[in-house]
Amino acid sequence: MSVPFLRETQDGVYLAVKLQPRASRNGIQGLHGNELKIALTAPPVDSAANAALVKFIAESLSVSRSTVQLVRGQTSRHKTLFIAGLRADAAARLLD
Numbered sequence: 001m002s003v004p005f006l007r008e009t010q011d012g013v014y015l016a017v018k019l020q021p022r023a024s025r026n027g028i029q030g031l032h033g034n035e036l037k038i039a040l041t042a043p044p045v046d047s048a049a050n051a052a053l054v055k056f057i058a059e060s061l062s063v064s065r066s067t068v069q070l071v072r073g074q075t076s077r078h079k080t081l082f083i084a085g086l087r088a089d090a091a092a093r094l095l096d
Helices: 048-061 088-095
Strands: 006-008 012-020 027-032 035-039 068-072 078-084
Touching (some): 006 088, 012 048, 012 088, 048 068, 048 078, 048 088
Parallel strands (some): 012 035
Antiparallel strands (some): 006 012, 012 078, 027 035, 068 078
C-alpha cells in the first residue's frame, strides 16, 4: 500500500501533515499534495496548535501521546510527525 503522506521505517512511521489552525472544527480534510490536511480549532499561538495536533493524531490512531513526536515544522503549517511502533498500513487504515 503506497500512501503519499506516510513513510515507514523499522521503528514506526513518518506522517506529513498540512495543518489548518483556527478551523471551525477538528477533522481530517483529505489529501493536500503529498500531505494529509488536518484542520484544528486550536490557534497557532504558543504551540497550542502543535499540542492539539499531537493529541488529535494520538486519538485518531489509538496510541498514547508519548509515541507521537513532532519532528519538523514547529512554526510552519507543513509538519512531519513520527509515530513510534506503528506500521504504515495500520496508520493508513485508521486515518481513512
